[in-house]
Amino acid sequence: MIKADKVSVKYLMTYDRVKSIKEYLVQLVKGKIQYEEFWALKNISFEVKRGEVLGIIGHNGAGKSTLLKVISGILKPTSGSVKVNGVVVPMLELGSGFDFDLTGRENIFLNGSILGYSEKFLKEKYDEIVEFSELGQFIDVPLRNYSSGMVMRLAFSIATMVQPDILIVDEILAVGDADFKEKSKKRMLELMGGGTTVLFVSHSLEQIREMCDKVIWLDHGQMKMIGDTQEVCDAYAGGME
Amino acid sequence: MDIDKLKKGCFYALICYMVLAVTFYLVAGEQLRFKYSQTDTITPAQPVGEIVQGVEVRQPFVAQADELLSLSLRISTYGRDNSCHLQLAIVNDMDEILACTEISGQYVIDNTINNAIFAEPVQLKQGENYSLVISSPDGAPGNALTVWFGNTVTTARLEIAKQIAPERQLLLNGQPLDGELHCQMNLGTYLWYGDFYWFFAGGLGILLAAYCLYLLRAVKNGRISIVLRLIAAFQRYDYLLRQLIARDFKTKYKRSILGVFWSFLNPLLTMSVQYVVFSTLFKSDIPNFALYLLIGIVCFNFFSEAVGMALTSIVGNAALITKVYVPKYIYPVSRVLSSTVNLLLSLIPLFAVMLFTGAAVRPALLLLPFGLFCLLVFSLGVGMFLATTMVFFRDTQFLWGVVSMLWMYITPIFYPESIIPDSIMPLYKCNPLYHIVRFIRIIMMDGVSPEPKAYCLCLLVSFIPLLLGAFIFKKQQDKFVLNL
Known part of the structure; x- marks a missing residue:
């Protein structure tokens, strides 16, 4: 389903990001354009089979999000290759495609189409999305009049109304009030347990142990360990102490 | 890809081609075989x-x-x-x-x-x-x-x-x-080409049919060609494209009272102001100056709006681009297409002025879509190029403000092209907008088809910028994420 072969990602970092032609020329003349190479990922190889749940653990800045971006096609690896068969639905950040001047209804179709859902699918699932979000009559109100909790609820409802081949989850999202949090957590677990291939990033070892078939431990862009969930988690937990 | 659907598509494409070829001959046949001059x-x-x-x-x-x-x-x-x-x-x-x-x-x-x-x-x-x-x-x-x-x-x-x-x-x-x-x-x-029109049209038709057969065979053998990939991409992202266009269009006038009427009013008001200024201050001897002016304004407004929107399409959608994978060309394309909706709306006051000033409504108007299509293609090309540069140099948007103003003055919008000295005319004609605006004016003001050379020029000046723009965009698009 997913096959990563020696994936490496290199960022070039300048100390001052040059953002204008003038600055660029000035820096160029001074010979001051210095880049610092930074390998966010180095030689990562793994394979995920259909229906497997792969957990990714590591400290902040270990390259977890970069890896997810490479797999979802947002970022091209500097070297190496990723082969993905099937539709990837990323659940990286909720509501990034919302337009706050449009109504909830219009946003469902806009955001849904950005996530790659078809028109037919969205029309079928529309009622389900509205019902799950508990927005009721507010669905025809422009988003700028929503409370932030309502926006998150709508975003969550759209994002989880999927039947993707590959689901990418960056932390289990639990939004809204206590009731909705409970409901959304249940929904996520349902989705992940439903037989789809899942890439799951979390800082909660508990969740990882519970959900995953296989775990990758990333550390400063390097793959420190890959293998059986309990083994890797134990090693990771041991290293933290 | 579905072979029956493809067969149907090929069939429709051929029928469309035949209808177009015949219509074109009926509308422009006379100008193909005969050129009037004074x-x-x-x-x-x-x-x-x-x-x-x-x-x-x-x-x-x-x-x-x-x-x-x-x-x-x-x-x-x-x-x-x-x-x-x-x-x-x-x-x-x-x-x-x-x-x-x-x-x-x-x-x-x-x-x-x-x-x-x-x-x-x-x-x-x-x-x-x-x-x-x-x-x-x-x-x-x-x-x-x-x-x-x-x-x-x-x-x-x-x-x-x-x-x-x-x-x-x-x-x-x-x-x-x-x-x-x-x-x-x-x-x-x-003109000699008039006699060969049917040979030419027939030859192109045969080529098209041959290509359709080739495509069908390719699908049977499971090969994928560029055209098929384009069709597949279009089918896949067609819904997203429509949603983005609808979004742009809905939010543009969302909180204004007159709303979509601004699409009509804007060109009309600009025309009125310029008409008063230029017909009284600078005596112009252009027949039907109001129509002449409005055609120029509508075309240029579309160009500057489409390019201006495409320019910020990548940077403005940074939140999406860094989070969801969508082919990046979707963003400039959707912006240019939503400006096209605006352009189509502003054609309504254009036709109104045309009727009002008594310009002849002739079948040549059927050629208008060709001119507008070239304008769209050209704007998309420039838009894609500038969207790419915008990612790396944010100065582009300010530069574009100046350049678009300059561009307005080097295009014959409110003055006749006859005031340009002969010595700089070759340079002046390097402006793609010149050819496209001229093409549309001949159709709408003279009511005849332009000479065949004008068609070729329009195609050239619109597709070369598009190819260049798309090429640069494609080369650089993988680096966008790193610079947003």
Whole structure:
């Protein structure tokens, strides 16, 4: 389903990001354009089979999000290759495609189409999305009049109304009030347990142990360990102490 | 890909092609085989004197076209009613009369331009010498007309002396006068492509059919070609594209009271202001200046809006691009297409002005989509290029503000192109918008199809920028994420 072969990602970092032609020329003349190479990922190889749940653990800045971006096609690896068969639905950040001047209804179709859902699918699932979000009559109100909790609820409802081949989850999202949090957590677990291939990033070892078939431990862009969930988690937990 | 669907698609494509080819011939066929032109006229300076019986005014000329349809010349009556006639004859250099027409004195108003139409177009041979001979069978002193001659031409505000070769001078009873006859010839030239149109159209049709067969075979064998990939991408992202266009369009006027009416009002108001300014301050001699101006404004507004929106399409959607994978070209394309919706709306006031000012509505209007399509393609090309540069240099948006203003002045929007000196004309014509705006004006103002060269030029100047823009965009698009 997913096959990563020696994936490496290199960022070039300048100390001052040059953002204008003038600055660029000035820096160029001074010979001051210095880049610092930074390998966010180095030689990562793994394979995920259909229906497997792969957990990714590591400290902040270990390259977890970069890896997810490479797999979802947002970022091209500097070297190496990723082969993905099937539709990837990323659940990286909720509501990034919302337009706050449009109504909830219009946003469902806009955001849904950005996530790659078809028109037919969205029309079928529309009622389900509205019902799950508990927005009721507010669905025809422009988003700028929503409370932030309502926006998150709508975003969550759209994002989880999927039947993707590959689901990418960056932390289990639990939004809204206590009731909705409970409901959304249940929904996520349902989705992940439903037989789809899942890439799951979390800082909660508990969740990882519970959900995953296989775990990758990333550390400063390097793959420190890959293998059986309990083994890797134990090693990771041991290293933290 | 579904083979039945593809078969259906190929079938429709062929049918569409045939319909288009035939429609095009019906609309533009005449301009394909025949080109009308007019000779330049000299400024009338003085009359030749009474043309009485026995006087012969002879103007030698070289044929520049295949047919002479009519003559327009300025005639004076000395302020009286004359009952005599003027005979206009075209003779060849053997002095054989090829054609003859008459102007009756009783219908001539003093000092006006009169049209003399030949019963049959006079067949000429290009490059050969002919003469126009004016005489009167019944003119007498006190009952005669006269024609004018001169030796200068008017350009803008200046009178420029014209070098007239001795053998081209006007002859009065065989005596050369210092100048040329004030006379405009309406000419026609046969074009060779008209005869080959059906061969050409048929050949292209066969090529298209052959390509369809090739595609079908390719699908059967499981090969994927570029066109198929394009169709698949289009099918896949068609819904997203429509959603993005709807979003842009809905939010544009969302909180204004007049809403979508601004799409009509904007070009109309701009036109009114510029019309008042330019028709009173700078006397312009463009016929139907209101329409001339509005066509220019609508085209340029679309261009600057589409490019301006495409420019920020990548940077503005940074939140999406860094989070969801969508082909990046979707963003500039959707912005340009949503400006197109606006353009289509602003055509409504354009047609209204067209009807209101009495411009002829002819079938040539059917060619308008071609001009608009070229405009769209060109804007997309420039938009994609600038969207790419914008990612790396945020200065682009400010530069574009200046460049678009400059661009407005180097495009003939509110001034006639005749004020551009001949010396910089080749440079001036490098502006793609010039060709596209000219194309649309010929269709809407003259009601005829432009010459075939104009089609080729429009295609060239719109597709080359698109290819360049798309190429640069494609080369750089993987680096966008790192720079947002």
